[in-house]
Amino acid sequence: MRVRLALALVLAATPLTAQNGNPRLAGRVPPAALAAIDSIIATAVAESLPTEPLVQKALEGGAKGIPVARLVNGVRHGLVQLRDARAIVSRSAPARAALDGDVAAVAAALARGLDPGLIERLLSADSEPPGPVLHAAADLVAHRFPADSAAELLRAAQQQGLHGTRLLDVAVAASHELQREGGRTPTEALARVRAMLPNIPVATPPHPRTVTRRPGRGS
Amino acid sequence: MSPIDPRLQEALDGERDPGELAADLGEAYARLIAATQLLSATPRLSVAARVMAEIRQNPAQAQTGGPLRRSIRWLGRPITVRLRPAWTLALAAGLAAVLLLPFERGGPTPGVTQGVAKFVGHFPGARSVEVVGSFNDWSRGALALNDDDHDGIWHADAVLPAGQHEYMFVVDGERWVPDPLAGRFVDDGFGEGQQNSLLIVRPAAAQP
Numbered sequence: 001m002r003v004r005l006a007l008a009l010v011l012a013a014t015p016l017t018a019q020n021g022n023p024r025l026a027g028r029v030p031p032a033a034l035a036a037i038d039s040i041i042a043t044a045v046a047e048s049l050p051t052e053p054l055v056q057k058a059l060e061g062g063a064k065g066i067p068v069a070r071l072v073n074g075v076r077h078g079l080v081q082l083r084d085a086r087a088i089v090s091r092s093a094p095a096r097a098a099l100d101g102d103v104a105a106v107a108a109a110l111a112r113g114l115d116p117g118l119i120e121r122l123l124s125a126d127s128e129p130p131g132p133v134l135h136a137a138a139d140l141v142a143h144r145f146p147a148d149s150a151a152e153l154l155r156a157a158q159q160q161g162l163h164g165t166r167l168l169d170v171a172v173a174a175s176h177e178l179q180r181e182g183g184r185t186p187t188e189a190l191a192r193v194r195a196m197l198p199n200i201p202v203a204t205p206p207h208p209r210t211v212t213r214r215p216g217r218g219s
Numbered sequence: 220m221s222p223i224d225p226r227l228q229e230a231l232d233g234e235r236d237p238g239e240l241a242a243d244l245g246e247a248y249a250r251l252i253a254a255t256q257l258l259s260a261t262p263r264l265s266v267a268a269r270v271m272a273e274i275r276q277n278p279a280q281a282q283t284g285g286p287l288r289r290s291i292r293w294l295g296r297p298i299t300v301r302l303r304p305a306w307t308l309a310l311a312a313g314l315a316a317v318l319l320l321p322f323e324r325g326g327p328t329p330g331v332t333q334g335v336a337k338f339v340g341h342f343p344g345a346r347s348v349e350v351v352g353s354f355n356d357w358s359r360g361a362l363a364l365n366d367d368d369h370d371g372i373w374h375a376d377a378v379l380p381a382g383q384h385e386y387m388f389v390v391d392g393e394r395w396v397p398d399p400l401a402g403r404f405v406d407d408g409f410g411e412g413q414q415n416s417l418l419i420v421r422p423a424a425a426q427p
Contacts, residue, residue: 132419
């Protein structure tokens, strides 16, 4: 009798598992992690959060061979960041529904270490998709520019008509000014870029022939 | 070739009276004389003369009007084209090749919401380098870098959706390495402080 009951429970549970599991993860994530990750993704769906960043994090962990516990923690950490991001988006624009793209962009900015208060200020000042301005701010902060000064520079650039990925050029120009021969302080570099607005050169990616042969992490 | 009867030859040469010939030879003589007269006769009208005469008799069908009218008539005239099936198939295959085969344009061509990403890395002595990231679901073997001149600089161009992508290089199929030229990095979130490279692809429409 017990065996029959157990068998019936297994048979009943199998289709549910198959329906809930993300087909993109099958065979790409250790089987031991699959149930926990599916549960995290299901939570995100229930909370109307974007799930693609979580799927990507699971696929990344699977590809890198991350141990199961750390993999699941990584995906769970992604869920927490998405919740925080949605709260920031909601506070910065209470009148409109948080878009998945905006939430994912803010979560990415949080992952880059951008201060939540700064993110909220940048979102409140602009109605465009937040990805580029947040990355530009994160670039400036990563180059040790003061966060408030960085936000002011980006705001000035927007007022001068620079939008979208052109804001990334502002950050690149500031870092170039910082690295100029003779040396400039961050304040001087930001003032110089501000004086150049809106004529900021478009940053170009490195060409194979210009790659410096220097020992690095991968060399 | 059968030899001609000497008496018949003499009659043809005028050295013998044809009336003296036997009946069968007389008959052959008469046929030969008739054939000679036919060959020596001039045709009454040449082919060209007969064609021109025909045209003159049918002025409505003649090439009247200027070059433009003649061209219009020629365009409107039905023609019959005869093609062998083998040639028709070859022609169709040629057209399909022209229309379907990709042209060399010097690199990949992005759509409006896509951009071209350039991956470059210095990995001297590496046997293989590939890029694995969120743009290809972190799948191995999807985007390989090349080092055609074996100088240790590996590179590849790829059309990617515009926006943010995390990625890493995989060297020799086993070593995961961030792109030192990426300029942007983000913690991978798995608790060991490892970093992914961060790429922001600009849409082609926004590129200079």
